[in-house]
Each structure stands twice: as C-alpha cells, then as structure tokens.
Amino acid sequence: MMINRRTAIKAAGTAFVSATLAGRAAAEAEWRTEETPTDGSLYDVAYAGGDASTDGNAYAVGQEGVILERTERGWEKVAxxxxxxxxxxLLSVxxxxxxxxxxxxGASGAIGEYDVATGNINDRGEPQDNTNNFKSIAVTGESGEANVYAADGSGSISYSFNNGRSGTYDSAAPGHSLYGIDSDGSDDVWAVGGGGSVWRYNGAWRRTxxxxxxxxxxxxEDESGYTVxxxxxxxxYAAxxxxxxxxxxxxxxKGLALGSPNVAVGASGIAIVNDVPADTPGSMSELGL
Structure with missing residues (x-):
C-alpha cells in the first residue's frame, strides 16, 4: 500500500511546529494559476505514481475525455x-x-483504468448496460485487484469487487447525490453541496x-484540508x-487533490496550486486568525 508522505512529514515536524508557533509569518497561503493545454473544463484531479518520498504526479480529467499530467515541465496532455x-x-478520478x-x-457510462507507468487504458465502462453519467468514482485496494464504486446522477452506485471486469458489477440505489465526498474511514466522512454546506459524519451528521x-x-486529511x-x-479547514x-x-x-503541491482544477482548463499544506507554518487558519 502506498505510504502517505504528508503524514510522515507532519509526524516528523510536530516538534518544529510547536517551537516556531510564535514566529509564524502573517501571510495567508496563496493559490497561483498554472497554464494547461486545454480550454475545456477540468472536472477532477488526483495524485498517482508516488512512493514513500513523493506524492507522484497530479492527473486531471475533463471535457471531451482529456487526461492531463502535471510534470516538471508543466501540464501535459497524455490522452x-x-x-x-x-x-x-470524464467527470471523476x-x-x-x-x-x-x-x-x-464520466458521461454515458464511461469507466476506465489507466496504467500510469505504461499509459495503457482499459475500458471498464457501461456496467450492467448502465449508460448514465457517472459523476463520482472511488477505488480501494491495489492495482489489478481494485474494488470499484461509481455513482451516477440518479443516485445509483455500480460496484465491482473484481477490478471492474465485465460481468462483475452489481448495483445499489441509495437515492441521494452530493457534489463531493471524502472519507478516511466509516466513522469519518465529509461531504459538500449547495448553499455553502459542509457535512461531517463522525458518529452523527453535523452541518456547517x-x-x-x-x-x-x-x-x-488528519483534521486539515480544503474545499473548493x-x-x-x-x-x-484547520484547528x-x-x-x-x-x-x-x-x-x-470542480476538483481538488492534496499533495505537493495541493491542486484544484475547474472551468476553462483552470488549474491552481498551493505549495503550503493546510497545517504547516504560514497558514493563518490554524491559529484561528
């Protein structure tokens, strides 16, 4: 399982944070825009290809099925x-x-598996002939053995415990839809939606x-992060x-990934990045300011 580098950094830096709390800079964390090779909307972003010392590269997906990778040379189109x-x-990654x-x-039942090392894409789409728009996807497990969950706009979830292979999908219909959701466990779930609503479940649902x-x-992640x-x-979010x-x-x-740097993507090919994790020196929100 991929080791989360940010968790290791935070653990190692606890003493430093405590010692330098009084001397923090007053500057708020800034997000800067980066140029991308598309004018179409980017709907989601995620990090892949990392190890214990790096988060890997960020990959963004979007309009007309574009797939972008953030490299040392900038954002590049890979598919x-x-x-x-x-x-x-492609609406989710x-x-x-x-x-x-x-x-x-994504749209019309699209589901795919992309090998970041080889660039190969396997078509895993239209499960049980479902051609609805899949607005969200989540996977657990390792490559080749993933559990796959794809939620469509009708509130139905198609899932496979066999790496999304044809004929291995079932479905469930909880009947509710949210724009964004994140979870580190069954007892810690975050979700966002319209009207500036942030929902958190940690034993009971609470709305902010x-x-x-x-x-x-x-x-x-670890009681800090962002919403866009x-x-x-x-x-x-901090403290x-x-x-x-x-x-x-x-x-x-429309989409967000924590990493080095943090990345958000959206309309007209926009990508913005922030090199300061939410709970490190330089972030005023941890002080409640």
Whole structure:
C-alpha cells in the first residue's frame, strides 16, 4: 500500500511546529494559476505514481475525455478522447492504494483504468448496460485487484469487487447525490453541496455553512484540508474552523487533490496550486486568525 508522505512529514515536524508557533509569518497561503493545454473544463484531479518520498504526479480529467499530467515541465496532455476515444467527458478520478492505477468515470457510462507507468487504458465502462453519467468514482485496494464504486446522477452506485471486469458489477440505489465526498474511514466522512454546506459524519451528521455558494469537492486529511467551489473560491479547514484562502482566478473550481503541491482544477482548463499544506507554518487558519 502506498505510504502517505504528508503524514510522515507532519509526524516528523510536530516538534518544529510547536517551537516556531510564535514566529509564524502573517501571510495567508496563496493559490497561483498554472497554464494547461486545454480550454475545456477540468472536472477532477488526483495524485498517482508516488512512493514513500513523493506524492507522484497530479492527473486531471475533463471535457471531451482529456487526461492531463502535471510534470516538471508543466501540464501535459497524455490522452484525448476519453476511455474509448469517442470524447465522452470524464467527470471523476481516483487512484488505487499503491498509486499505480488511475480510475476514471464520466458521461454515458464511461469507466476506465489507466496504467500510469505504461499509459495503457482499459475500458471498464457501461456496467450492467448502465449508460448514465457517472459523476463520482472511488477505488480501494491495489492495482489489478481494485474494488470499484461509481455513482451516477440518479443516485445509483455500480460496484465491482473484481477490478471492474465485465460481468462483475452489481448495483445499489441509495437515492441521494452530493457534489463531493471524502472519507478516511466509516466513522469519518465529509461531504459538500449547495448553499455553502459542509457535512461531517463522525458518529452523527453535523452541518456547517461557510458561505452562499456551491461547493464541488472536499479533501480532508488528519483534521486539515480544503474545499473548493464556484467563482474560484477555496476554503481551508484547520484547528476545527474554516477560513477562506486567496486565489487569482474567478473560474468555477470542480476538483481538488492534496499533495505537493495541493491542486484544484475547474472551468476553462483552470488549474491552481498551493505549495503550503493546510497545517504547516504560514497558514493563518490554524491559529484561528
């Protein structure tokens, strides 16, 4: 299983944080825009290909099936046309526990498995002839043995415990849909939606309102993280409270990944990055300021 480098860094840095608390800089964490090779919407982003010392590279998916990779040279297009080459939008992406496979889901039943080492894409789509738009995908387990869950706009979830192979899908219909969801376990779940609503379940559901806007994605890790939404707005969670970060874009943000750097993507090919993790020196929200 892929070791989370940020967790190791935070554990090693606890003493440093305590010792330098009084001397923190007053500057708020900034998100800067990076150029990408697409003008179409980017709907989601995830890190893959990492190990104990690196998060790997960020991969973004979007309109007409584009797949982008963030490299040392900048953002590069690694695939176009989606899973089957017919241009179906890719709306969500997740990664296996070992970081070796990206899974995409999108319009008209599209589901695909991407090998980040070889660049090969396997078509795992239209489970049980379901051609609805899959708005969210989640995978657990390692490459070649993944459990796959894809949620469509009708509130139905198609799932496979056999790496998404044809004939291995079942379905469930909880009947509810949220824009973004994140979980580190069955007893710690976060979700966001319209009206600036942030929901958290840790034994009971609790709602927090952080503004009059639609929030589209959320990533929380070890009690810190971010949520993103319309008009380029980013909110940081640390020390039990939400505070808004500054960005240099007004484009709607749709997807978010924590890493080095943190990355958010959205409309018109926008990608913004922030090199400061939410709970490190330089982040004012941890001080509640």
């Amino acid at each position: 176009d046309g989606g899973v089957t080459g017919d241009g179906r939008n 997740d990664v296996t526990d070992d970081g070796e496979r990206l899974w995409f889901a 309102n952080i503004g009059n806007l639609s929030l589209r994605d959320i990533e929380i 939404g319309e008009s380029g707005r980013v909110f940081e 039990g409270s939400w505070n808004e970060d500054t960005t240099d874009t007004g484009q709607n943000l």
